[in-house]
Amino acid sequence: MMKTTTDSSKWTVVLSWILAVACVGGVMAYFYFLPTKEQEAPDLSALHKQQTAKQTARKNEKMKQAQSQRALPAEYSRQLVKQSEILVKKELEDKLRKFREMAEKMRERKDNLLDKVEKRRLPGSAPADANNTSLARNIPQTDNTPLGTEVPVEAIYERLREYENEIQKNHLAVNAARQALTKGLSFPEVYRSLTQGASRMPSFNQLISNQVNGGEWEQSAGSNASARLGIHNTADLNNYRGLLGQASRQAGLAGARLEGLFGLPRPGQGGGRPGNNQGGGGGAGNGDGGEVGMGATNFASSGKKAPFSQYTGAKLNEAMVRAQAMPGRRFSKNAERKGWLYINTWYMIGPWENYGRDDFSIIHPPEVSIDFDAVYTDGQRGTGIMETESHPLKVIGPEVRLDGTLRWKFMQSESMHNTVPVTTNHSTYYGYTELFFDEETTMLVAIGTDDSGKVWINGKEVWQDNGTSWYHIDEHIAPFKFKQGWNSVLVRLENGGGGPAGFSFLVIPRS
Numbered sequence: 001m002m003k004t005t006t007d008s009s010k011w012t013v014v015l016s017w018i019l020a021v022a023c024v025g026g027v028m029a030y031f032y033f034l035p036t037k038e039q040e041a042p043d044l045s046a047l048h049k050q051q052t053a054k055q056t057a058r059k060n061e062k063m064k065q066a067q068s069q070r071a072l073p074a075e076y077s078r079q080l081v082k083q084s085e086i087l088v089k090k091e092l093e094d095k096l097r098k099f100r101e102m103a104e105k106m107r108e109r110k111d112n113l114l115d116k117v118e119k120r121r122l123p124g125s126a127p128a129d130a131n132n133t134s135l136a137r138n139i140p141q142t143d144n145t146p147l148g149t150e151v152p153v154e155a156i157y158e159r160l161r162e163y164e165n166e167i168q169k170n171h172l173a174v175n176a177a178r179q180a181l182t183k184g185l186s187f188p189e190v191y192r193s194l195t196q197g198a199s200r201m202p203s204f205n206q207l208i209s210n211q212v213n214g215g216e217w218e219q220s221a222g223s224n225a226s227a228r229l230g231i232h233n234t235a236d237l238n239n240y241r242g243l244l245g246q247a248s249r250q251a252g253l254a255g256a257r258l259e260g261l262f263g264l265p266r267p268g269q270g271g272g273r274p275g276n277n278q279g280g281g282g283g284a285g286n287g288d289g290g291e292v293g294m295g296a297t298n299f300a301s302s303g304k305k306a307p308f309s310q311y312t313g314a315k316l317n318e319a320m321v322r323a324q325a326m327p328g329r330r331f332s333k334n335a336e337r338k339g340w341l342y343i344n345t346w347y348m349i350g351p352w353e354n355y356g357r358d359d360f361s362i363i364h365p366p367e368v369s370i371d372f373d374a375v376y377t378d379g380q381r382g383t384g385i386m387e388t389e390s391h392p393l394k395v396i397g398p399e400v401r402l403d404g405t406l407r408w409k410f411m412q413s414e415s416m417h418n419t420v421p422v423t424t425n426h427s428t429y430y431g432y433t434e435l436f437f438d439e440e441t442t443m444l445v446a447i448g449t450d451d452s453g454k455v456w457i458n459g460k461e462v463w464q465d466n467g468t469s470w471y472h473i474d475e476h477i478a479p480f481k482f483k484q485g486w487n488s489v490l491v492r493l494e495n496g497g498g499g500p501a502g503f504s505f506l507v508i509p510r511s
Helices: 003-031 039-067 072-118 153-183 189-193 204-211 234-260 318-324
Strands: 345-353 381-385 401-405 409-412 427-436 441-450 450-456 460-464 476-482 485-495 501-511
Touching: 072 153, 072 234, 153 189, 153 204, 153 234, 204 234, 345 485, 441 450, 441 485, 460 476, 485 501
Parallel strands: none
Antiparallel strands: 345 409, 345 427, 381 401, 427 485, 441 476, 441 501, 450 460, 450 485
16 A cells, blocks of 8 residues: 555655746746837837828829819810810721722722622522622712811711711622622522621710720810710710820721722732731631732722841940930930930820731820820720830739739839830830920930830830840930920830830930
């Protein structure tokens, strides 16, 4: 009995020590991991910064909303509407002339082929009406009555739709006649079997609905905007500019489709055909391949370009220029600095969708007027890369979502290469800045773009990159006379896809 008691006492002592050590270890661990005041301070500071950032973001959002609803006096509103329409009207009127020429040529082509159908000899087994072309002959012609000088954008746009519809219908008849002649088929049967292409310009009312996401846009009897749309505040004005951009874009796309019906290559595709030719079934979607011939008339966009363009003028020592050039926007004849100066501060906006076109046929609001308060809603949607470095060969930055909203953004590059706010494929961007000269001065201007680009100085177009080329700072060098005071510079930049986008703009006194 005595031995048993002694063994139990030993185990009790061991367990007591184990528990005591565990308790002491727990207490020590608690105090060891307990945050100090110095450790707590950064957490509180970070929390404060987060709250401040959220408050600032809410404040900025409220300011943007208030700015977008800023009321416009009636007369000022009318002036802004008229100013916004100037370039769009010019673009649509130019398209109207081209559409009219295309309609005339397609009618001529149709009539020639239908004459052949009517005169062909038929075997006795052929249907009695096999050469009946009355349905194709009775396709209504678009009214050619001049629209006048004060015609609204809506009227020009709707006339373009009428021409597009007529050209597509006549092209359908052309294809039916070709099949009937080559295969010895009944023309009415072939003609009825073909269907007109589904790709057409939407109505102007549909554009309005798209612009307001299916909502209502009130009309105003005193408005000079198309469809008498009410323009009462900056939000209305920005919506209207977006509507004009839609109209211009749809006209450009329709022009590309119609050019495809004539078998004309899209600019930059060499001898290829547009990838979105629309026509009837049974081969109606192909271009006519020039079988009949278009004479001297070329319906390709005025911006038609070769697959590769290379500047052959004077060249710069790029390494030396990069090493010695300095940034600047104000220029004095008496300045000590005499070498190349690069412009690295710009207001940038984009991306707009360019639908794979690089011929500048689709214009956007910055080409009409520069309004840093404007908010546009017709930009690209999807994803892009918000660049954090101005590297000419790499796209560096986080991926962001694009909701179609575009605002001007002030950007300053750390080098002579200026990048865009968000890099995406098939996109159009604009950069704007102003240069100051203390007296009228002729300077050499060196321009480089990636991919293609266009430049205006004081509203005058001074350069256009007519092809895809490698980016260099000296893609174009030419003298330009800058006026005394401030001079405006607008750059349009196209990114065809598959890489970065950017440009450079350098000046040096002409020796």
